[in-house]
Amino acid sequence: MSLEFQILASSSSGNCALLDTGHSKILIDVGISAKRIGKLLKEIGKSIDVIDAVFLTHEHSDHAEGVRGLSQRVNLPFFANRDTAEAVQAKLTRTVNWQVFQTGSDFSFRDLQVRTFSLPHDAYDPVGFIFKWGEDGDLFSPPRSLAWVTDLGYVPVHVREHLRKVQILVIEANYDEEMLEQDKRRPWSTKQRIRGRHGHLSNDAAYDLIKELSKEDLPQNVFLAHLSKDCNNVDLVRKKFSTLSGHIEIKIVNPETGFSPSICTLPK
Numbered sequence: 001m002s003l004e005f006q007i008l009a010s011s012s013s014g015n016c017a018l019l020d021t022g023h024s025k026i027l028i029d030v031g032i033s034a035k036r037i038g039k040l041l042k043e044i045g046k047s048i049d050v051i052d053a054v055f056l057t058h059e060h061s062d063h064a065e066g067v068r069g070l071s072q073r074v075n076l077p078f079f080a081n082r083d084t085a086e087a088v089q090a091k092l093t094r095t096v097n098w099q100v101f102q103t104g105s106d107f108s109f110r111d112l113q114v115r116t117f118s119l120p121h122d123a124y125d126p127v128g129f130i131f132k133w134g135e136d137g138d139l140f141s142p143p144r145s146l147a148w149v150t151d152l153g154y155v156p157v158h159v160r161e162h163l164r165k166v167q168i169l170v171i172e173a174n175y176d177e178e179m180l181e182q183d184k185r186r187p188w189s190t191k192q193r194i195r196g197r198h199g200h201l202s203n204d205a206a207y208d209l210i211k212e213l214s215k216e217d218l219p220q221n222v223f224l225a226h227l228s229k230d231c232n233n234v235d236l237v238r239k240k241f242s243t244l245s246g247h248i249e250i251k252i253v254n255p256e257t258g259f260s261p262s263i264c265t266l267p268k
Helices: 034-043 082-089 157-162 177-182 188-195 203-214 234-244
Strands: 004-011 014-020 025-030 053-055 078-081 098-101 106-109 112-118 127-133 144-149 168-172 221-225 249-252
Touching: 004 034, 004 221, 014 034, 025 034, 078 082, 082 098, 112 157, 127 157, 157 203, 168 203, 177 188, 203 234, 234 249
Parallel strands: 025 053, 053 078, 078 098, 144 168, 168 221, 221 249
Antiparallel strands: 004 014, 014 025, 106 112, 112 127, 127 144
């Protein structure tokens, strides 16, 4: 059985992805409106009505905007840690079907084994996810794994360890150092926040991480996501990562389109 992973949106304006294992259809972050999510899913032949669950990394609007509309499905489970759930719920009048987990815990949902771990970012309690599914020796559903790691200022040792041996890695390459420095729209304080240990990953930091992982635990697919529309561009990222492209399949998610270049289907 094949899987489908589709990034629907990825930028500072909104982040959302679909993971369809054949047994579960989940959304990872919902930083765009429910209406837009439904439209994008329809374009790839999916229905928003068959989504089984939503997993949230943190409460920032570019990751949680769609909760308001999606929670009209009263039985749709939203997985988040307590701080994230409380922060999002505080802005809503409708009670969301929260499924609260403790950061650092492992749990299961349908055929998915889910691992959560903390990330250094300026939110209440931001997390990364690793999703695993399939069975050893099963020709129709072999073991698979996907790591979703966006919004972090640096890569701590515990995060590096979690990312070893995953097949699909989604990691942010948020900004180019020089473009951020020359940006006229952002004040110095904002630039310092972005560069800080609880901000975002630069192209250089993302490159160093992937280069390190590729020495021994090579992911099959890497998605470079959450590119800044103002302080990064696809050509810069492509040039930076071109030296790795012969060893690993790297997909750059264009922040202007988000949707089109980002599909990943692995065979049986």
